[in-house]
Amino acid sequence: xxxxxxxxxxxxxxxxxxxxxxxxxxxxxxxxxxxxxxxxxxxxxxxxxxxxxxxxxxxxxxxxxxxxxxxxxxxxxxxxxxxxxxxxxxxxxxxxxxxxxxxxxxxxxxxxxxxxxxxxxxxxxxxxxxxxxxxxxxxxxxxxxxxxxxxxxxxxxxxxxxxxxxxxxxxxxxxxxxxxxxxxxxxxxxxxxxxxxxxxxxxxxxxxxxxxxxxxxxxxxxxxxxxxxxxxxxxxxxxxxxxxxxxxxxxxxxxxxxxxxxxxxxxxxxxxxxxxxxxxxxxxxxxxxxxxxxxxxxxxxxxxxxxxxxxxxxxxxxxxxxxxxxxxxxxxxxxxxxxxxxxxxxxxxxxxxxxxxxxxxxxxx
Amino acid sequence: xxxxxxxxxxxxxxxxxxxxxxxxxxxxxxxxxxxxxxxxxxxxxxxxxxxxxxxxxxxxxxxxxxxxxxxxxxxxxxxxxxxxxxxx
Numbered sequence: 275x276x277x278x279x280x281x282x283x284x285x286x287x288x289x290x291x292x293x294x295x296x297x298x299x300x301x302x303x304x305x306x307x308x309x310x311x312x313x314x315x316x317x318x319x320x321x322x323x324x325x326x327x328x329x330x331x332x333x334x335x336x337x338x339x340x341x342x343x344x345x346x347x348x349x350x351x352x353x354x355x356x357x358x359x360x361x362x363x364x365x366x367x368x369x370x371x372x373x374x375x376x377x378x379x380x381x382x383x384x385x386x387x388x389x390x391x392x393x394x395x396x397x398x399x400x401x402x403x404x405x406x407x408x409x410x411x412x413x414x415x416x417x418x419x420x421x422x423x424x425x426x427x428x429x430x431x432x433x434x435x436x437x438x439x440x441x442x443x444x445x446x447x448x449x450x451x452x453x454x455x456x457x458x459x460x461x462x463x464x465x466x467x468x469x470x471x472x473x474x475x476x477x478x479x480x481x482x483x484x485x486x487x488x489x490x491x492x493x494x495x496x497x498x499x500x501x502x503x504x505x506x507x508x509x510x511x512x513x514x515x516x517x518x519x520x521x522x523x524x525x526x527x528x529x530x531x532x533x534x535x536x537x538x539x540x541x542x543x544x545x546x547x548x549x550x551x552x553x554x555x556x557x558x559x560x561x562x563x564x565x566x567x568x569x570x571x572x573x574x575x576x577x578x579x580x581x582x583x584x585x586x587x588x589x590x591x592x593x594x595x596x597x598x599x600x601x602x603x604x605x606x607x608x609x610x611x612x613x614x615x616x617x618x619x620x621x622x623x624x625x626x627x628x629x630x631x632x633x634x635x636x637x638x639x
Numbered sequence: 640x641x642x643x644x645x646x647x648x649x650x651x652x653x654x655x656x657x658x659x660x661x662x663x664x665x666x667x668x669x670x671x672x673x674x675x676x677x678x679x680x681x682x683x684x685x686x687x688x689x690x691x692x693x694x695x696x697x698x699x700x701x702x703x704x705x706x707x708x709x710x711x712x713x714x715x716x717x718x719x720x721x722x723x724x725x726x727x
Contacts, residue, residue, distance in 0.1 A: 510700035602721040638702030
């Protein structure tokens with residue numbers, strides 16, 4: 275009997291405690307503390323990614339003979355580009371293009387001054403690696419900002435939103451961190467599939483001429499009894515080139531006498547789709563912020579040139595990490611697909627442009 | 640040992656609370672396992688159909704001429720570089 279009354283007291287105490295916690299919101303505060311603890315532990319991982327990526331770049335710079343790389347990287351790790359005014363759309367593409375080119379030139383100049391004796395290839399790898407480090411540093415600072423803000427304002431809704439988004443954010447951070455290894459060691463990444471398709475087309479065709487314009491290779495070749503211009507970023511350094519601008523100039527050079535334009539690129543898959551699925555469509559398959567894509571659209575629309583697109587599907591992680599074998603095999607299949615598209619959509623002796631879009635790290639021409 | 644109904648419910652509730660706390664802590668500390676990958680370089684002879692898969696070496700890139708074909712002594716060219724997931 276005594277035992278039973280003791281348990282009753284414990285029961286009542288528990289229910290009263292729960293009741294008081296719910297009334298005063300203590301349960302919510304405990305929940306928030308657990309979320310904050312979890313977010314902070316994940317934030318530490320992102321910070322380790324950001325610090326490690328910075329250390330790797332500094333180490334690589336030192337090996338290439340840079341003087342005081344710590345100071346230089348600290349100066350550029352917060353580098354940013356401000357988007358042009360969107361409420362006034364006139365000339366927005368021109369203004370965006372100007373900002374992107376200025377950004378690119380600034381980073382190139384930074385490495386040219388820092389590594390005057392290094393080659394273009396080494397510098398291009400470090401440029402992309404620095405961009406990865408900038409993303410990781412920014413991600414760390416943004417998450418830190420929101421966790422501090424949530425704590426300061428006791429805003430459990432903000433903390434809860436952050437907690438719910440953390441798994442996805444961690445995936446993105448881990449993906450970028452892995453991408454650093456690929457860019458520093460010049461291994462092709464998932465996004466390189468377009469460049470690989472272009473390279474394989476060059477390899478299988480009878481090459482007539484090659485030239486490099488604005489970090490972009492233009493190879494004129496005979497393929498399946500057609501005159502084919504194959505465009506890809508200049509490799510094997512890390513580079514996306516200016517495929518839109520180069521393609522547009524080429525169309526103008528021929529006064530629009532081009533029978534078909536095909537763009538090949540990596541595309542983000544939907545959940546449920548397989549890595550390496552190939553899809554065919556129309557339009558410009560290129561994932562740039564705007565200027566390159568619109569250049570292709572304008573050039574082909576001006577002369578009524580059919581614009582076909584071929585995409586190889588993958589998720590963001592696969593696009594940035596070293597190329598998976600399944601994606602390499604998909605690129606091989608895409609080569610045959612492009613050849614079939616050319617044969618089915620043009621007559622013999624037609625002039626065709628094929629643009630392999632994407633980062634050409636680890637892929638020559 | 641004989642427990643009355645109240646004691647059993649109490650034990651069940653305490654066990655659930657402990658299990659929830661342990662799971663929360665495990666979720667905080669547990670890191671998802673990353674698959675181990677190895678990067679390979681695919682070499683193909685420029686003359687015959689000889690193909691060889693070797694370990695990736697720093698400096699390899701697609702299009703690089705690397706080594707001689709053991710079948711016809713022509714050059715081998717890097718045709719592909721890709722990562723393979725190692726099975727545990």
